Amino acid sequence: MDLLEQxxxxxxxxxVTFAAVSSCGxxxxxxxxGIAPMMEILAECPDFLQGAAVADQVIxxxxxxxxxxxxAKYLYAKIISEHALETLQNSGIAVSYGTKVPYIINRNKDGMCPMEQTVLSVTDVEEAYGKLQEKLRELSGRN
Structure with a gap:
């Protein structure tokens, strides 16, 4: 069984909302x-996703x-936004998915996901990462 199938x-x-298999299995x-599992992996073991296969409920x-x-090298998403597909084009990540939607809906189902909205106009990976860290700090301060 290949990494993505695993x-x-x-x-x-x-x-389970998120699963990843590293290049070494x-x-x-x-x-x-949301993005919590990936943010944790990037913070705790930044090399884990290098060459990995990821399967996620929503991207x-x-x-x-x-x-x-x-x-990451491979991605399967049950639901993926058009913005995500655009961002993954020419990234070297092989993408497969179940359903494509215009955008990810927030948990109240009354607008766009705040994380997607935070990086909507961003094109640089590092800038996006910084903005997402900032947004998570802001949201955790509210709870």
Missing amino acids: AKKALEAEG EKKTSQKK GKAAAFLLRKGG
Whole structure:
């Protein structure tokens, strides 16, 4: 079974929202929502995603930037936004998905996901990463 198939299989487990299999076969899964799993991986073991296969429930532009930053090689998304697909074009990441949507909807279902909105006009990976860190700090300060 190839890396992407392993990641997709791991995503099928109950409650799993994110699964990644590194180039050497190490697996990480998460039940956290949004970009939290990728932000944690990038902070704790930045090389893990290099050449990895990722399977995720939802990929928006913010997550697409994080995959580029981490150097992922394969992605499967159950739902992906048009903004994410645009961001992943020519990135060297092989993308497959279930459903394409115009944008990722926020958790209240009344607008765009705040993370996707944060990086909507951004084109640089490092700038996007910085803005996402800032946005997460801002949101965690509100809770």
